[in-house]
Amino acid sequence: MFELRRLRMLHELALRGSLAAVADALAYSPSTISQQLALLEREARVRLLEPDGRGVRLTAQGHLLADYAGRMLQLDEQAGVALGQPIDEPVRVAVMQTAAQTLLAAALTTLALDAPELRVEVSDVPPEEGLFELSARRFDLVLAEQYPGSSREHRADLDRQPIGRDPIRLATPPGDDATGLAALADRAWVMEPKGTAARRWALEQCRAVGFEPDVRFEIADLTTQVRLIAAGHAVGMLPDLVWTGTAPSVRTVELPGSPTRELFTAARRATASRSGILAVRSALQNAFRRRSAPRRR
Structure with a gap:
């Protein structure tokens, strides 16, 4: 099972390209983003990130899960609307x-x-x-x-x-x-x-x-x-x-x-x-x- 919050971070990394940009967008520290994505890797049991100079980039499996993460986030929003958000x-x-x-x-x-x-x-x-x-x-x-x-x-x-x-x-x-x-x-x-x-x-x-x-x-x-x-x-x-x-x-x-x-x-x-x-x-x-x-x- 994947935690939606961590999937959001992975999806954001696919969009923004750097841990610093994700941290800024989600109001976390870069170290927190890095820690949460490391936990997501453990949940996925595959490598999602790899070094890229002083930063990181998504692996092929990381891109695949990021695509699924986008769909899961959409389903989460659709469920909220269907249940009648106030x-x-x-x-x-x-x-x-x-x-x-x-x-x-x-x-x-x-x-x-x-x-x-x-x-x-x-x-x-x-x-x-x-x-x-x-x-x-x-x-x-x-x-x-x-x-x-x-x-x-x-x-x-x-x-x-x-x-x-x-x-x-x-x-x-x-x-x-x-x-x-x-x-x-x-x-x-x-x-x-x-x-x-x-x-x-x-x-x-x-x-x-x-x-x-x-x-x-x-x-x-x-x-x-x-x-x-x-x-x-x-x-x-x-x-x-x-x-x-x-x-x-x-x-x-x-x-x-x-x-x-x-x-x-x-x-x-x-x-x-x-x-x-x-x-x-x-x-x-x-x-x-x-x-x-x-x-x-």
């Missing part, structure tokens, strides 16, 4: 910054009225990290984005539901007379950090019209991006959600094809029917539908 079971939510700024308060207000006993714990996390940590069980629900012309991995263990589409526009300083993207080839740009879907998409738009943008500012905080653009230090591409209920403080220009990003929520299939997760999803959906459109000048 509504006050906390829902841990990862939201991207624009959603945190514009949708979160309205969604929490709805939940305070409709499900006052529900505890919601929220972290402002980039979509890439949030989706990874959702599979790793750090979060129960993620609000993420997908840009046109690209797609995020569809994982069999995750349930995705669309929230809506958010237009993306070129943003230039007030009074700027640029008529389109190609006219900004020689400007300084502000974009999100390398590796993000937003950065990859923005680069593709510039390259499609024939230039490589001069990205002088790599900033994840869209509020800071807005201030740099409004002050005349850069140009960029911003989603309309930034301006919910307010007039843009920059000049906005339509991009070719009027692109939109898709907002969606994702939950593990094993827990997607939990009453608390259903309630949070519904509240976020309603907040997006009821948001005030930007007041354009």
